[in-house]
Amino acid sequence: MNTLALLASVLPAFGAAVTFAGGRDLRHVKFWSTAPVAAALVLTLIVALDHGSGGPSIHTYSIGTAGAFHVEIGTRITGLSALTAVLVAGVAMCVQAFSTTYLGGEPRYASYAALISLFTAAMLTVVYSADLIVLLVGWEIMGACSYFLIGHYWEKPEARPASIKAFLMTKAGDVPFLFGIIALGVQAHSFQLNAVLAAAGNDSLNHPGWIAALLLCGVLGKSAQFPLHSWLPDAMAGPTPISALIHAATMVAAGIYVVALLYPVFVLAPAVLIAMAVIAAITMCGAALCAFAQTDVKKILAYSTVSQLAYMLGGLAVGGRSQAIYLLLVHGAFKALLFLAAGVVIHRIGSNELRAMGGLRFRMPITYGTMTIGLLALAGIPPFSGFFGKEGVLGAAYNATGEFAAPGKIVLIFGLITAGLTAAYALRLWLGMFHGPFPDAPREHEAKVEAPQAELIPLVLLAIPAAALGIVVLFGTGFSRVLGGWYGEQGAANAADLWPGGLTTLISLLFVLGFSALVYLAWRRDEEADPAVTLLGPARDVLLNGFYFDRLINVALVVPTRAAARFVGYFDTNVLDAYVRGSGSGARGLGTVLRRVQNGSIQFYLTCLFLGVVIMAAVYAYVGTVS
Numbered sequence: 001m002n003t004l005a006l007l008a009s010v011l012p013a014f015g016a017a018v019t020f021a022g023g024r025d026l027r028h029v030k031f032w033s034t035a036p037v038a039a040a041l042v043l044t045l046i047v048a049l050d051h052g053s054g055g056p057s058i059h060t061y062s063i064g065t066a067g068a069f070h071v072e073i074g075t076r077i078t079g080l081s082a083l084t085a086v087l088v089a090g091v092a093m094c095v096q097a098f099s100t101t102y103l104g105g106e107p108r109y110a111s112y113a114a115l116i117s118l119f120t121a122a123m124l125t126v127v128y129s130a131d132l133i134v135l136l137v138g139w140e141i142m143g144a145c146s147y148f149l150i151g152h153y154w155e156k157p158e159a160r161p162a163s164i165k166a167f168l169m170t171k172a173g174d175v176p177f178l179f180g181i182i183a184l185g186v187q188a189h190s191f192q193l194n195a196v197l198a199a200a201g202n203d204s205l206n207h208p209g210w211i212a213a214l215l216l217c218g219v220l221g222k223s224a225q226f227p228l229h230s231w232l233p234d235a236m237a238g239p240t241p242i243s244a245l246i247h248a249a250t251m252v253a254a255g256i257y258v259v260a261l262l263y264p265v266f267v268l269a270p271a272v273l274i275a276m277a278v279i280a281a282i283t284m285c286g287a288a289l290c291a292f293a294q295t296d297v298k299k300i301l302a303y304s305t306v307s308q309l310a311y312m313l314g315g316l317a318v319g320g321r322s323q324a325i326y327l328l329l330v331h332g333a334f335k336a337l338l339f340l341a342a343g344v345v346i347h348r349i350g351s352n353e354l355r356a357m358g359g360l361r362f363r364m365p366i367t368y369g370t371m372t373i374g375l376l377a378l379a380g381i382p383p384f385s386g387f388f389g390k391e392g393v394l395g396a397a398y399n400a401t402g403e404f405a406a407p408g409k410i411v412l413i414f415g416l417i418t419a420g421l422t423a424a425y426a427l428r429l430w431l432g433m434f435h436g437p438f439p440d441a442p443r444e445h446e447a448k449v450e451a452p453q454a455e456l457i458p459l460v461l462l463a464i465p466a467a468a469l470g471i472v473v474l475f476g477t478g479f480s481r482v483l484g485g486w487y488g489e490q491g492a493a494n495a496a497d498l499w500p501g502g503l504t505t506l507i508s509l510l511f512v513l514g515f516s517a518l519v520y521l522a523w524r525r526d527e528e529a530d531p532a533v534t535l536l537g538p539a540r541d542v543l544l545n546g547f548y549f550d551r552l553i554n555v556a557l558v559v560p561t562r563a564a565a566r567f568v569g570y571f572d573t574n575v576l577d578a579y580v581r582g583s584g585s586g587a588r589g590l591g592t593v594l595r596r597v598q599n600g601s602i603q604f605y606l607t608c609l610f611l612g613v614v615i616m617a618a619v620y621a622y623v624g625t626v627s
Helices: 002-021 026-051 079-102 109-128 132-150 159-188 193-201 208-222 231-237 240-249 251-261 263-267 270-293 297-317 321-349 365-379 385-398 402-434 444-448 453-474 503-525 531-536 539-544 546-597 602-626
Strands: 057-066 069-077
Touching: 002 026, 002 057, 002 069, 002 079, 002 109, 026 079, 026 109, 069 079, 069 109, 069 132, 079 109, 079 240, 079 251, 079 321, 079 453, 109 132, 109 240, 109 251, 132 159, 132 193, 132 208, 132 231, 132 240, 132 251, 159 193, 159 208, 159 231, 193 263, 208 251, 208 263, 208 270, 231 240, 231 297, 240 251, 240 297, 240 321, 251 263, 251 297, 251 321, 263 270, 270 297, 270 402, 270 531, 270 539, 270 546, 297 321, 297 385, 297 402, 321 365, 321 385, 321 453, 365 385, 365 402, 365 453, 385 402, 385 453, 385 503, 402 503, 402 531, 503 531, 531 539, 539 546
Parallel strands: none
Antiparallel strands: 057 069
16 A cells, blocks of 8 residues: 555656646646546545554655665555545646646646646655655645746736745745754654654653744744735635645645644644644634635635634644544635635636626526535534534634643634634625626626536535535544544544534534624625625725735835845945955056066166165165164
């Protein structure tokens, strides 16, 4: 099975290489972009089914040494990696199939499809890796691919800054993340994951708090958590299918996956767990408020992703590892569904703006039905999968004890508020897109045509897990019995059930119903008005601009950096270069003087020689007199 896992990681990379090398023949591109990813999906399913509830399965190949460390590549299969790999390959396959018609006619489709395949290979490398250095390689390849994919429409003025911003903000977290990886490997005397986890389990790591803090910096960048969160909404400048892949199931999920993978390290650092809870609380509530205020459909979903990832980080902060991973898996399905469905609507309407939509439920019935399922899962309505993911995190926070008690209180309070806000912006999006009057627009006739079958099939396939994964929990007694055995790492998960029910469920449903009622009543008063304008009032502009966080970054970091760059440029030009220019000018001046002395006159040379002898004699005589 380890060989199949390695092959699943290699196949998309091979497809990317062939697609890059094959030119722009659309038939060639469509085959080599979809077939290897489809094969990888089949292999990940086989690996997941074969692994079952067994322990970690490891197989590595030594490729040399670096000092005292062996450099090895290979795979490590656990329930966590097996399930995450299925999610990654499944969403990647849906995105590639969706893109064959959504972007299939574009001249840059070949590079686009190849980068998606390479991105998929990088994420599978992160998921299956048995070595932290190999994991880091996949981690960085994802960052490079995201830069190119977000900037796919490079001719758009917003795309290039968005891609640069995403790259720089994620790199800001990746630098301390690299030091954290190095510290782990050095203290464990190996970069193999098993050795690192064993060292953490034996409490033999020195300064685990600092290591966990360094690793958390990389997680905050990749998973777009405060204060490194603002790149994700701007990344919506890329094609919509890219948003479904990068911002639902792969890159942003990688940060949460790494925390779950190295969870024993974080458990050794209670202060870092509290910091995680505070960051999660700020991010989940702040992003949910921003999502409610947005008018761009893709930005609503982008802020929603930031908020839901904070839910997962909060679950990890309170000891709910299994609950957070369950939410990660189901979120990848329903958020990819929402992005792709939104892409269908945007493609037909010709606008991202919510005010350009409305009344589409009869014109696009399949898109309407599938997106409704996705929004119900996002809002946490039972029995859809998102409900159990949300309730699992809240239940873990409510039941948290020991070192998780303080983070638990923080996550519980803000998690309940976020549950209501999530339902509010999900309902606003649903009403704005599919209900009410259709606005007078020049392309109204285009909205009467449903999407092509190649775009609808991925929506239906993604709607199944978004709706049905909750049923798995309903017919089980808890996550440890239903899916817990898949993790294969005893003691790493919290003992609380995925859906504890009881008080937290009742309170969260009250928040959901209360906030939803406010939105619905505001919409019913005037179906053409935006409920966000009515309910938020003057605060809407602040939320629409993301609390002006980008302006704060501009004042605190960008302006001082540019000023420092200008000072360095001035110093380099007018000080350092002045010395260089001065030495050159001095040499030229000296050469000019010497050239005038060398006039070819023997009488002049003899006179100079005589004067030199006289001067030397005078100096000698003066020195002798003084001494």
